[in-house]
Amino acid sequence: MHWTGWALHTLRQTVEYDMRCKGLTEQQQRASLAERKTSPDFGLIQARLSRSVRLSLAMTERIRTGFIKRRDERAESGEEGRRRQRREHAAGMVAEAASRPEEGLDAERMRSLAWETLVEDEVLDAQLDTLSAAEFVQAVCRKIGHPPDP
CATH class of the missing domain: 1.20.58 (Methane Monooxygenase Hydroxylase; Chain G, domain 1)
Known part of the structure:
Protein backbone atom coordinates (compact mmCIF):
# COMPACT_ATOMS: atom_id res chain seq x y z
CA MET A 1 0.00 0.00 0.00
CA GLY A 78 -8.95 -16.73 1.05
CA GLU A 79 -5.38 -15.50 1.30
CA GLU A 80 -6.60 -12.23 2.79
CA GLY A 81 -8.18 -14.06 5.74
CA ARG A 82 -5.04 -16.12 6.34
CA ARG A 83 -2.86 -13.01 6.15
CA ARG A 84 -5.16 -11.22 8.59
CA GLN A 85 -4.83 -14.09 11.08
CA ARG A 86 -1.04 -14.06 10.72
CA ARG A 87 -0.98 -10.28 11.23
CA GLU A 88 -3.15 -10.59 14.35
CA HIS A 89 -0.86 -13.28 15.75
CA ALA A 90 2.24 -11.21 14.95
CA ALA A 91 0.71 -8.08 16.52
CA GLY A 92 0.03 -10.11 19.67
CA MET A 93 3.63 -11.35 19.76
CA VAL A 94 4.93 -7.78 19.36
CA ALA A 95 2.58 -6.56 22.10
CA GLU A 96 3.90 -9.22 24.49
CA ALA A 97 7.52 -8.53 23.60
CA ALA A 98 7.51 -4.73 23.67
CA SER A 99 4.87 -3.72 26.23
CA ARG A 100 6.14 -1.81 29.26
CA PRO A 101 3.25 -0.77 31.53
CA GLU A 102 5.57 1.21 33.80
CA GLU A 103 6.45 3.47 30.83
CA GLY A 104 2.85 3.80 29.66
CA LEU A 105 3.29 1.31 26.81
CA ASP A 106 0.56 -1.17 27.61
CA ALA A 107 0.01 -4.30 25.54
CA GLU A 108 -3.10 -2.97 23.79
CA ARG A 109 -1.32 0.19 22.62
CA MET A 110 1.63 -1.86 21.35
CA ARG A 111 -0.77 -4.26 19.61
CA SER A 112 -2.50 -1.37 17.82
CA LEU A 113 0.85 0.19 16.79
CA ALA A 114 2.05 -3.17 15.47
CA TRP A 115 -1.25 -3.82 13.66
CA GLU A 116 -1.21 -0.42 11.96
CA THR A 117 2.40 -0.93 10.88
CA LEU A 118 1.70 -4.42 9.53
CA VAL A 119 -1.32 -3.28 7.53
CA GLU A 120 0.39 -0.22 6.04
CA ASP A 121 3.91 -1.53 5.36
CA GLU A 122 4.09 -3.88 2.36
CA VAL A 123 7.71 -4.82 3.09
CA LEU A 124 6.91 -6.03 6.61
CA ASP A 125 3.84 -7.81 5.27
CA ALA A 126 6.06 -9.71 2.82
CA GLN A 127 8.60 -10.46 5.57
CA LEU A 128 5.82 -12.06 7.61
CA ASP A 129 6.23 -15.09 5.34
CA THR A 130 10.02 -15.14 5.14
CA LEU A 131 11.41 -14.27 8.60
CA SER A 132 11.34 -16.41 11.72
CA ALA A 133 8.99 -15.31 14.48
CA ALA A 134 11.79 -13.78 16.60
CA GLU A 135 13.31 -11.94 13.63
CA PHE A 136 9.93 -10.67 12.58
CA VAL A 137 9.13 -9.35 16.07
CA GLN A 138 12.52 -7.59 16.06
CA ALA A 139 11.79 -6.01 12.66
CA VAL A 140 8.34 -4.77 13.69
CA CYS A 141 9.64 -3.42 17.00
CA ARG A 142 12.39 -1.53 15.16
CA LYS A 143 9.82 -0.13 12.76
CA ILE A 144 7.53 1.16 15.51
CA GLY A 145 10.48 2.45 17.53
CA HIS A 146 10.02 0.31 20.65
CA PRO A 147 12.59 -2.48 21.02
CA PRO A 148 11.40 -5.65 22.71
CA ASP A 149 12.37 -6.42 26.29
CA PRO A 150 15.63 -8.39 26.44
Whole structure:
Protein backbone atom coordinates (compact mmCIF):
# COMPACT_ATOMS: atom_id res chain seq x y z
CA MET A 1 0.00 0.00 0.00
CA HIS A 2 2.86 2.39 0.79
CA TRP A 3 4.54 1.70 -2.54
CA THR A 4 1.30 2.18 -4.44
CA GLY A 5 0.67 5.48 -2.67
CA TRP A 6 4.21 6.62 -3.34
CA ALA A 7 3.99 5.69 -7.03
CA LEU A 8 0.69 7.51 -7.48
CA HIS A 9 2.02 10.57 -5.63
CA THR A 10 5.15 10.62 -7.81
CA LEU A 11 3.10 10.38 -10.99
CA ARG A 12 0.83 13.17 -9.75
CA GLN A 13 3.91 15.37 -9.19
CA THR A 14 5.21 14.51 -12.66
CA VAL A 15 1.93 15.53 -14.29
CA GLU A 16 1.87 18.80 -12.31
CA TYR A 17 5.44 19.54 -13.39
CA ASP A 18 4.67 18.77 -17.04
CA MET A 19 1.59 20.98 -16.97
CA ARG A 20 3.63 23.86 -15.52
CA CYS A 21 6.23 23.33 -18.26
CA LYS A 22 3.48 23.44 -20.87
CA GLY A 23 2.29 26.78 -19.49
CA LEU A 24 5.81 28.22 -19.40
CA THR A 25 6.49 26.97 -22.92
CA GLU A 26 3.33 28.66 -24.13
CA GLN A 27 4.41 31.95 -22.52
CA GLN A 28 7.86 31.62 -24.08
CA GLN A 29 6.30 30.90 -27.47
CA ARG A 30 4.14 34.02 -27.28
CA ALA A 31 7.16 36.12 -26.35
CA SER A 32 9.27 34.69 -29.17
CA LEU A 33 6.48 35.24 -31.72
CA ALA A 34 6.59 38.93 -30.86
CA GLU A 35 10.36 39.02 -31.40
CA ARG A 36 10.28 36.82 -34.54
CA LYS A 37 13.86 35.72 -34.13
CA THR A 38 14.96 32.15 -34.22
CA SER A 39 12.68 30.19 -31.98
CA PRO A 40 12.73 26.56 -30.91
CA ASP A 41 10.14 24.15 -32.21
CA PHE A 42 7.40 24.83 -29.67
CA GLY A 43 5.03 22.38 -31.32
CA LEU A 44 7.47 19.56 -30.69
CA ILE A 45 8.01 20.66 -27.09
CA GLN A 46 4.26 20.79 -26.43
CA ALA A 47 3.70 17.42 -28.12
CA ARG A 48 6.37 15.77 -25.97
CA LEU A 49 4.99 17.29 -22.77
CA SER A 50 1.47 16.19 -23.72
CA ARG A 51 2.73 12.68 -24.40
CA SER A 52 4.46 12.62 -21.02
CA VAL A 53 1.22 13.63 -19.29
CA ARG A 54 -0.78 10.97 -21.17
CA LEU A 55 1.77 8.26 -20.32
CA SER A 56 1.79 9.31 -16.67
CA LEU A 57 -1.99 9.11 -16.50
CA ALA A 58 -1.96 5.70 -18.18
CA MET A 59 0.66 4.45 -15.70
CA THR A 60 -1.46 5.75 -12.81
CA GLU A 61 -4.44 3.80 -14.09
CA ARG A 62 -2.33 0.65 -14.52
CA ILE A 63 -1.05 0.91 -10.94
CA ARG A 64 -4.55 1.39 -9.55
CA THR A 65 -5.99 -1.43 -11.65
CA GLY A 66 -3.18 -3.77 -10.61
CA PHE A 67 -3.65 -2.93 -6.94
CA ILE A 68 -7.41 -3.53 -7.10
CA LYS A 69 -6.93 -6.75 -9.06
CA ARG A 70 -4.38 -8.13 -6.55
CA ARG A 71 -6.63 -7.15 -3.64
CA ASP A 72 -9.65 -8.88 -5.20
CA GLU A 73 -7.63 -12.01 -6.03
CA ARG A 74 -6.41 -12.24 -2.43
CA ALA A 75 -9.96 -11.87 -1.13
CA GLU A 76 -11.31 -14.56 -3.50
CA SER A 77 -8.59 -17.08 -2.72
CA GLY A 78 -8.95 -16.73 1.05
CA GLU A 79 -5.38 -15.50 1.30
CA GLU A 80 -6.60 -12.23 2.79
CA GLY A 81 -8.18 -14.06 5.74
CA ARG A 82 -5.04 -16.12 6.34
CA ARG A 83 -2.86 -13.01 6.15
CA ARG A 84 -5.16 -11.22 8.59
CA GLN A 85 -4.83 -14.09 11.08
CA ARG A 86 -1.04 -14.06 10.72
CA ARG A 87 -0.98 -10.28 11.23
CA GLU A 88 -3.15 -10.59 14.35
CA HIS A 89 -0.86 -13.28 15.75
CA ALA A 90 2.24 -11.21 14.95
CA ALA A 91 0.71 -8.08 16.52
CA GLY A 92 0.03 -10.11 19.67
CA MET A 93 3.63 -11.35 19.76
CA VAL A 94 4.93 -7.78 19.36
CA ALA A 95 2.58 -6.56 22.10
CA GLU A 96 3.90 -9.22 24.49
CA ALA A 97 7.52 -8.53 23.60
CA ALA A 98 7.51 -4.73 23.67
CA SER A 99 4.87 -3.72 26.23
CA ARG A 100 6.14 -1.81 29.26
CA PRO A 101 3.25 -0.77 31.53
CA GLU A 102 5.57 1.21 33.80
CA GLU A 103 6.45 3.47 30.83
CA GLY A 104 2.85 3.80 29.66
CA LEU A 105 3.29 1.31 26.81
CA ASP A 106 0.56 -1.17 27.61
CA ALA A 107 0.01 -4.30 25.54
CA GLU A 108 -3.10 -2.97 23.79
CA ARG A 109 -1.32 0.19 22.62
CA MET A 110 1.63 -1.86 21.35
CA ARG A 111 -0.77 -4.26 19.61
CA SER A 112 -2.50 -1.37 17.82
CA LEU A 113 0.85 0.19 16.79
CA ALA A 114 2.05 -3.17 15.47
CA TRP A 115 -1.25 -3.82 13.66
CA GLU A 116 -1.21 -0.42 11.96
CA THR A 117 2.40 -0.93 10.88
CA LEU A 118 1.70 -4.42 9.53
CA VAL A 119 -1.32 -3.28 7.53
CA GLU A 120 0.39 -0.22 6.04
CA ASP A 121 3.91 -1.53 5.36
CA GLU A 122 4.09 -3.88 2.36
CA VAL A 123 7.71 -4.82 3.09
CA LEU A 124 6.91 -6.03 6.61
CA ASP A 125 3.84 -7.81 5.27
CA ALA A 126 6.06 -9.71 2.82
CA GLN A 127 8.60 -10.46 5.57
CA LEU A 128 5.82 -12.06 7.61
CA ASP A 129 6.23 -15.09 5.34
CA THR A 130 10.02 -15.14 5.14
CA LEU A 131 11.41 -14.27 8.60
CA SER A 132 11.34 -16.41 11.72
CA ALA A 133 8.99 -15.31 14.48
CA ALA A 134 11.79 -13.78 16.60
CA GLU A 135 13.31 -11.94 13.63
CA PHE A 136 9.93 -10.67 12.58
CA VAL A 137 9.13 -9.35 16.07
CA GLN A 138 12.52 -7.59 16.06
CA ALA A 139 11.79 -6.01 12.66
CA VAL A 140 8.34 -4.77 13.69
CA CYS A 141 9.64 -3.42 17.00
CA ARG A 142 12.39 -1.53 15.16
CA LYS A 143 9.82 -0.13 12.76
CA ILE A 144 7.53 1.16 15.51
CA GLY A 145 10.48 2.45 17.53
CA HIS A 146 10.02 0.31 20.65
CA PRO A 147 12.59 -2.48 21.02
CA PRO A 148 11.40 -5.65 22.71
CA ASP A 149 12.37 -6.42 26.29
CA PRO A 150 15.63 -8.39 26.44
